[in-house]
Amino acid sequence: MTAMPPETPQDRWTARLVELDNTHVWHPFTPMRQWLEGGDEPGRLIVAGEGFELIDQAGRRYIDGFSSLWCNLHGHRVPQIDQAICSQLEKIAHSTLLGHACPPSIELAERLARIAPAGLTKVFYSDSGASAVEVATKSAFQYFRNIGQAGRQRFIALREGYHGDTLGAMSLGGIDTFHTLFRPLLFETTFVDSPNAYHHPAGEQAGRAVLDQIAAILERAGDSYCAVITEPMIQAAGGMLTHRSGFLRGLRELTERQGLLLIADEVATGFCRTGRLFACNHEDVSPDILCLGKGLTGGYLPVAATLTSRKVFDAFRGAVTEGKTFYHGHTYTGNALGCAAGVASIDLIFSSGLLDGLAEKARLMGDRLAELRDHRHVADIRQCGLMVGIELADDRKRRRGFDPAMQVGAAVCRAARKRGILTRPLGDVVVLMPAPAMDMETLERLLRGIIETIQEHFAAGTV
Numbered sequence: 001m002t003a004m005p006p007e008t009p010q011d012r013w014t015a016r017l018v019e020l021d022n023t024h025v026w027h028p029f030t031p032m033r034q035w036l037e038g039g040d041e042p043g044r045l046i047v048a049g050e051g052f053e054l055i056d057q058a059g060r061r062y063i064d065g066f067s068s069l070w071c072n073l074h075g076h077r078v079p080q081i082d083q084a085i086c087s088q089l090e091k092i093a094h095s096t097l098l099g100h101a102c103p104p105s106i107e108l109a110e111r112l113a114r115i116a117p118a119g120l121t122k123v124f125y126s127d128s129g130a131s132a133v134e135v136a137t138k139s140a141f142q143y144f145r146n147i148g149q150a151g152r153q154r155f156i157a158l159r160e161g162y163h164g165d166t167l168g169a170m171s172l173g174g175i176d177t178f179h180t181l182f183r184p185l186l187f188e189t190t191f192v193d194s195p196n197a198y199h200h201p202a203g204e205q206a207g208r209a210v211l212d213q214i215a216a217i218l219e220r221a222g223d224s225y226c227a228v229i230t231e232p233m234i235q236a237a238g239g240m241l242t243h244r245s246g247f248l249r250g251l252r253e254l255t256e257r258q259g260l261l262l263i264a265d266e267v268a269t270g271f272c273r274t275g276r277l278f279a280c281n282h283e284d285v286s287p288d289i290l291c292l293g294k295g296l297t298g299g300y301l302p303v304a305a306t307l308t309s310r311k312v313f314d315a316f317r318g319a320v321t322e323g324k325t326f327y328h329g330h331t332y333t334g335n336a337l338g339c340a341a342g343v344a345s346i347d348l349i350f351s352s353g354l355l356d357g358l359a360e361k362a363r364l365m366g367d368r369l370a371e372l373r374d375h376r377h378v379a380d381i382r383q384c385g386l387m388v389g390i391e392l393a394d395d396r397k398r399r400r401g402f403d404p405a406m407q408v409g410a411a412v413c414r415a416a417r418k419r420g421i422l423t424r425p426l427g428d429v430v431v432l433m434p435a436p437a438m439d440m441e442t443l444e445r446l447l448r449g450i451i452e453t454i455q456e457h458f459a460a461g462t463v
């Protein structure tokens with residue numbers, strides 16, 4: 001590939017950054033050979049953001065169609081959050097929660113307890129979704145030890161589930177591409193099918209069928225299980241796999257009946273993504289443990305949290321010598337700047353009336369994308385609130401996907417950049433996850449752009 005000779009200082013700066021990136025930065029979830037061959041393609045280097053747009057090295061603007069990987073809520077450069085971080089910076093950036101407290105983490109915990117599903121009143125902080133899941137896993141395991149049921153050690157999780165990339169979180173993950181290689185390093189988990197109607201042989205009855213699977217497992221060896229973990233309502237990284245209504249509620253009833261803990265991983269679904277504040281709200285479910293991350297700070301800073309019920313927390317109280325203490329923590333647990341951003345973001349959700357507009361935005365997405373329903377390469381369109389997956393397939397009738405080597409999903413998303421849209425696929429599922437605060441006009445442009453991209457891509461015969 002021959003690049004134009006650098007001209008302006010700006011061009012030289014960009015070329016230098018791309019060169020240094022290639023020399024030193026190893027990108028996550030990125031086939032690096034391809035990346036190194038990419039040069040300074042449009043949209044590669046994001047140098048700024050404004051509202052719902054991202055701006056690249058050449059000043060080109062793109063609609064942020066995936067909320068900067070599922071975390072942005074209110075847009076970029078939001079004055080209220082910018083200001084909250086600056087104000088906190090004038091006091092202190094970070095002070096440890098190990099043996100000390102700090103105002104922002106207290107204020108954020110109070111808000112989280114107030115808005116979370118009922119009964120989740122205790123907040124344990126960490127700094128990524130994966131860590132929040134580690135905390136959930138370890139605390140569920142230790143909970144049963146602390147209450148004298150040490151035999152309850154195993155977890156049930158869903159195939160196609162995703163809970164993060166650390167070893168514990170991966171042990172609960174059911175995505176072959178990410179997890180199979182590492183199985184020898186992971187603890188053993190019992191997997192059940194994903195209750196998605198398109199991918200499960202039982203179709204519309206998938207939810208019931210999977211609950212029956214879990215019930216059968218518990219029938220045989222119920223007292224060796226400590227918890228079931230699920231992404232409520234929709235499995236995001238697995239391909240935006242929506243669940244039948246009633247599954248989550250059924251799972252809550254089943255775990256309660258059997259004395260297991262229910263862990264809801266709302267790292268992706270939390271904070272308005274699904275059309276409600278939390279996905280659990282759709283079925284009026286309170287899990288025993290709730291994992292939050294991604295949108296917790298409005299997409300600004302890496303703060304995650306694991307909320308538990310009083311029942312779980314109380315099992316960890318005891319004399320030091322009883323061994324009930326939860327020996328887990330991270331250096332940046334409860335980081336002050338991050339928590340200040342979290343407080344500002346949550347306050348903004350309510351002061352801006354964000355929740356009120358979600359149904360209308362979700363409806364617009366569904367209505368517009370219906371145009372693709374009959375497209376010969378669109379096999380399924382799945383949606384839960386503002387989380388959408390458009391599954392592309394070679395043969396929609398036989399549900400046969402494209403050859404993965406063709407990377408059709410990636411090609412479509414690359415084509416979308418020409419129309420000023422950035423998003424990232426999950427295999428051949430094109431993901432749309434606009435910020436919940438995105439205005440209707442920008443949302444319309446995003447939808448139009450994606451529809452036209454898909455139509456044009458296949459019309460040109462360039463699958």
Ligand SMILES: *Cc1c(COP(=O)(O)O)cnc(C)c1O
Nearest residue numbers: 128129130162163164265267268
């Ligand atoms: C993204 C995600 C995680 C992991 O969060 P990180 O911050 O990337 O570690 C965990 N669970 C779910 C459901 C996620 O979507």
